[in-house]
Structure formats: structure tokens, C-alpha cells
């Protein structure tokens with residue numbers, strides 16, 4: 001699935017209509033969840049049928065396109081099945097019992113309820129929500145109108161801190177001609193630098209991280225200093241939301257460029273399979289920014305790997321930083337030991353580079369054991 005995003009340009013009334021549609025989605029999702037909580041043995045199909053019941057019962061629910069209503073029920077089911085899965089897999093800690101949602105920010109249409117102008121400049125929503133026709137503002141290089149309509153599988157409207165956006169989900173596989181470079185690489189993700197590869201090259205953390213971190217901290221403080229429910233607090237929250245959005249975009253931009261360069265210049269990439277989720281927990285803002293960036297970066301590397309037909313292999317994270325990459329001797333290190341010094345064979349190497357070499361070796365030796373992941377989202 002490729003994602004094409006545009007900003008939406010409309011008037012106040014239209015934005016209010018979008019807000020209302022978003023509220024209806026949340027209403028249906030929460031109603032479905034309620035039904036599941038109150039009734040034993042409810043399945044996905046029951047929730048789908050319940051949509052029709054809700055549409056009959058509530059006139060405002062009826063205004064939303066029927067496929068969009070179903071998509072809202074599917075959201076409830078996604079939360080429920082995630083919870084079931086966590087229980088089945090005996091996931092440690094909280095199982096994520098589904099919660100009622102209060103902050104929904106999107107509405108998803110499928111193949112009906114909207115019309116795209118042949119020139120790709122406007123989209124019109126034609127269900128009862130009254131959103132009407134909106135102008136599409138985006139990168140002039142992207143042309144959603146060039147895809148056959150039946151390949152556009154979903155149209156999602158999102159509300160962000162700086163306005164309304166639309167994302168088109170297009171069913172297409174993007175294949176890129178990969179020029180073989182004969183080079184294989186292992187990467188070790190770190191805190192000091194973004195990553196170190198098995199050839200000793202490093203990619204530094206982007207400078208805007210630190211700057212953004214400071215700014216976000218200050219804005220957080222401002223929000224908490226303002227009186228609850230006051231106008232000023234609302235304004236401060238808005239400023240924080242905008243700044244966070246900017247950081248997200250810079251992060252994505254950096255991740256996309258770095259991942260694209262990495263994949264197009266190698267024939268195989270090995271990385272360490274880290275439990276990103278566990279890493280984010282209980283950490284300071286700085287660390288969590290990095291963790292989120294790694295997660296995003298790795299999924300982009302996988303996505304580009306699929307496009308370029310370059311294998312991207314995850315290896316289990318056992319002793320990759322401890323073992324000597326030349327002789328295999330286990331050399332214990334603390335987190336602060338930055339250099340690997342092997343007492344057996346005398347190898348002296350940067351800690352992360354040694355790790356990256358081990359990661360690559362693992363992927364090459366146990367290539368069949370390391371699992372190759374596929375990823376849905378490649379845009």
C-alpha cells in the first residue's frame with residue numbers, strides 16, 4: 001500500500017463537518033466496544049451488523065457513509081483483537097484491555113462516499129456529512145489522479161495541529177531498479193550516533209533533535225504552568241502540538257532519507273531485532289525521541305528493502321556487543337565502555353562497529369534462522 005498525502009483546503013463550515021464526521025466515527029467505535037463488553041461471544045461480523053442498527057437508531061450516524069461506518073466498527077474490533085492476541089501470547093505486563101476513545105482524529109472512507117476530480121485538484125465527499133468539495137494541496141510531484149480509481153482502496157481524513165489532511169491508500173507495489181553494489185552491511189543502532197555500520201561508518205544524530213528536545217520541554221512546562229481549563233492553557237497546548245508535529249515531520253524526513261540511502265547502496269542489510277516497545281518505557285524525553293526514530297527508521301528500511309528487493313534481516317540481539325568480532329571471545333563490557341579490546345586476539349575496535357560486524361556475521365551465517373520481515377506500508 002502506497003500512501004499519498006495532501007493538505008485539505010476548505011472553509012470553516014467544511015472543517016466543522018469533518019469534525020462532526022470524526023465524532024461519529026468515535027461514537028460508533030465506542031458503541032461497538034460497549035456492545036462487546038456487555039455481550040458474550042461478540043465477533044467482528046456482529047460489530048459490522050451492529051453498524052446498521054446504529055444507523056437506524058441515530059440519525060447523525062446515518063449521515064456518515066456506510067463503508068466509513070463499517071471502518072469505525074473495524075477499529076473497535078482491531079482494539080479487541082489486539083487485546084485477545086496479547087492474552088493468547090501471554091504478553092508480560094498490561095494486556096491492553098480496549099478503552100473508550102476520546103481523542104479520535106480521523107475518519108476513513110473506503111471506495112465510496114467520495115469523488116476525485118479528474119485533474120486531481122479537488123476531492124468531494126458525497127455522503128450526508130456535508131463536507132463537500134475541498135482543494136488538495138500537496139507536493140506538485142505527486143499525482144494521485146494518475147492511478148486507476150479502483151486501486152485507491154481507502155481515503156482517510158486526518159486532523160492535525162495545523163489543519164486537515166487527506167491520505168489516499170493506493171494498492172500498488174513500487175519496484176525500484178536496484179543497482180547491485182556487491183556490498184553487504186550490518187548496522188548497530190546507538191544513542192551517541194544514530195547508527196554505526198560494519199565498515200566503521202557512522203550516521204550522526206540530526207542536530208535538530210537536541211534543539212527540538214529543549215523546545216518541547218519548555219512548551220511542556222508552559223502548559224503545566226497555565227491554569228487548568230483556561231484559554232491560555234489551550235493556547236499553550238496548541239503551541240506544543242504544533243511543535244511536536246514539526247518534530248515528527250523532521251524525524252520522518254530524516255528517517256526516510258537515511259533509509260533510502262542505506263538500502264540503495266547495499267545488497268543486504270542486517271540489523272539487531274530490538275524490542276522498541278520495551279525500550280521506550282520509563283525513559284526521559286531525549287531517549288524516547290531516539291527510540292521512536294529508530295522504530296520508524298527500521299520500518300522504512302524494511303519498506304525500501306521490499307521495493308529494491310534487497311534482503312533486510314533481523315538478528316536476535318544476543319551478545320552482539322560483547323563478543324569479539326574477530327575471534328568470538330566474549331568480552332564483558334558495561335554500557336559506558338566505548339571501545340572493544342579483546343584480550344585473546346588483541347582486536348581493538350569501536351564498540352558499535354564491533355557490534356555491527358557481529359550483526360552482519362550473524363545474518364550471513366544464520367541467514368536462514370534470522371527472520372526476514374515484510375512490511376505493509378511502503379510510501
Ligand SMILES: [Zn+2]
Pocket residue numbers: 324325326327328329342343344345346347
Ligand atoms: Zn578477539
